[in-house]
Amino acid sequence: MQRSLTPAAAVLLALGLAACHQQGPAEQAGQKIDTLGQKASDALNPPQGPAQSVGRKIDRTLGN
Secondary structure: OOOOOOHHHHHHHHHHHHOOOOOOHHHHHHHHHHHHHHHHHHHHHHOOOOOHHHHHHHHHHHHH
16 A cells, blocks of 8 residues: 555655746746747737637647
8 A cells, every 4th residue: 555655645746846836037037028029920920810820829828
């Protein structure tokens, strides 16, 4: 029984530590610059229909 609980406890601990990350001011500024660049890109090269628009939103959400 203890063998099956040890990996589960390790996974829960790792997830708990990963959830504690807070963005610093440099990361926030970088994110704002990225957003401005994406908006400029959309203004110069707008999506060609609703499917491409949704695809771009998904890519940006996933960080691609």
